[in-house]
Amino acid sequence: MKQIPVFLFLGFLESGKTKFIQETFEDPRFDDRKERTLLLVTEEGEEEYDPARFAVKNYQVEVLSQEELNLSTLTKLQKKYRPQRVVVEYNGMLTLDKFFEAMPDGWLIAQVMTFFDAATFLSYNQNMRQLVFDKLQYSDMVVFNRFKEAYSQEEYHKVVRAATRRPEIVYEYTNGQAVYDEIVDPLPFDINARIVEIQDRDFAFFYRDLVEDTQKYIGKTVRFKGMVAMDKRMPHGTIVVGRHIMTCCAADITYSGLVCLHASVLPLRLRDWVTVTARIDFGYHDIYSQEGPILKASALEYAQPPEEEVATFY
Numbered sequence: 001m002k003q004i005p006v007f008l009f010l011g012f013l014e015s016g017k018t019k020f021i022q023e024t025f026e027d028p029r030f031d032d033r034k035e036r037t038l039l040l041v042t043e044e045g046e047e048e049y050d051p052a053r054f055a056v057k058n059y060q061v062e063v064l065s066q067e068e069l070n071l072s073t074l075t076k077l078q079k080k081y082r083p084q085r086v087v088v089e090y091n092g093m094l095t096l097d098k099f100f101e102a103m104p105d106g107w108l109i110a111q112v113m114t115f116f117d118a119a120t121f122l123s124y125n126q127n128m129r130q131l132v133f134d135k136l137q138y139s140d141m142v143v144f145n146r147f148k149e150a151y152s153q154e155e156y157h158k159v160v161r162a163a164t165r166r167p168e169i170v171y172e173y174t175n176g177q178a179v180y181d182e183i184v185d186p187l188p189f190d191i192n193a194r195i196v197e198i199q200d201r202d203f204a205f206f207y208r209d210l211v212e213d214t215q216k217y218i219g220k221t222v223r224f225k226g227m228v229a230m231d232k233r234m235p236h237g238t239i240v241v242g243r244h245i246m247t248c249c250a251a252d253i254t255y256s257g258l259v260c261l262h263a264s265v266l267p268l269r270l271r272d273w274v275t276v277t278a279r280i281d282f283g284y285h286d287i288y289s290q291e292g293p294i295l296k297a298s299a300l301e302y303a304q305p306p307e308e309e310v311a312t313f314y
Contacts, residue, residue: 004078005085005110006103010135012092012124015115016145016172018047021089028055038062038083042069043091066094075104085110095134111140118144118151118171125159133247136163147171147179157183162313163247165212191220195277198224200306204245204313207256210280214293217280222295225303228272229257237262240287241276241295243311253310259285262297275303 009017021039024030031037037059044063051061060081064073077083086107090099114135116124121144125132136142142160153171160169169181187209188202198206203224210217226241242257260276268274278295285294 002106003108004083004106006107007085007087007110008090008096008099008112008138009088009115010090010092010096010112010139011115012117012120013043013045014047015092015117016143017089017115018045018049020113020115020143021087022047022049022053024087025049025054025056025059031056031058034058035084036060036082038077038081038086040064040074040077040086040088042066042089042094066091069094069098070102071104074102074107078104078107092135093131095131096138109138112138113141113143114139114167115143115145118147118156121156122159130252132159133163133252136160136167137247139164139167141168141170143170143172145172147173149173153179153181154183157181161185165208191216194221196220196222198222200225200308200311203243204247204311207242207245207258207311208313210258210293214282217293218282219279221277221279221298223275223277225273225275225306226257227255227305227309228268228270228274229255230268230270234287238287239268241274244309245311247313258293258295259287260295260297260300262300264297264300266300266302268300273303273305275299275301 009021011017025039035058037056039059039061041061041063049061060083062077088099090096121132144156156171157169160167165185171179171181173179188205189196189198203226206222206224226243229240229242230238239260239262240257241260242255244253245256246253260278262276266274276295276297277299278297281294281296282291283294284291
């Protein structure tokens with residue numbers, strides 16, 4: 001099946017999505033291959049599109065209500081317009097899983113850009129953290145519009161990086177200047193140490209960095225405290241060691257664990273706390289059902305639970 005690239009533009013009302021999409025459609029470079037383009041709008045804001053200024057000529061616009069955002073509707077639109085690419089202005093009050101579940105076969109997310117009004121972002125993050133995190137975790141780029149000199153880039157930067165290290169961050173100042181974020185995030189542990197010691201408070205940072213940038217950890221020896229997960233289907237000498245991690249709020253707490261191969265004779269049980277010292281390798285394992293980091297333990301000892309059993313980024 002031919003793949004159809006999907007360009008997702010996320011953000012709350014008045015965050016700058018419509019303006020950016022308008023400018024994108026005015027850019028002749030966006031239409032260099034004259035592709036049939038379907039623009040899906042899932043909310044109606046104050047700003048409206050001006051099609052007379054579009055450089056894109058072969059396009060269709062569909063405004064969808066929340067109820068219409070489903071697989072049946074999108075499949076009908078695909079058959080009707082046969083788009084070669086899809087652009088989506090997405091309702092900021094909807095979580096992205098609703099759109100992902102509605103995507104027809106062959107639709108492939110090509111790029112995700114998220115826009116925030118810098119004047120309201122911190123308030124949104126405080127009061128609707130789960131919706132903010134939902135947008136950040138999938139973003140390739142985060143744009144803070146209407147940024148002022150009085151605002152602290154570091155304060156906004158920390159919120160984004162607590163969710164993900166993936167996206168570029170851009171500050172669009174009120175004078176029209178666009179500034180790319182260049183704040184360096186040092187890891188809270190020494191990755192070049194003979195044994196990389198992960199403190200209890202730093203497990204969430206370690207786990208995320210390991211998953212996002214596994215290659216730099218291959219061959220490293222790490223030591224950290226974690227909770228054992230296991231069942232009777234696991235072969236002898238195989239457990240999972242990890243922690244419950246809260247990324248944005250209590251509703252998203254999940255157990256995040258790593259496959260651990262060991263030769264310990266300890267009578268380990270589910271939910272035991274252990275301190276593991278292990279070399280990190282990478283490969284396929286049935287527990288992951290794909291490739292992933294694999295711990296090869298040289299030491300495994302019982303441990304007391306950490307003061308805060310749920311790891312966070314704060």
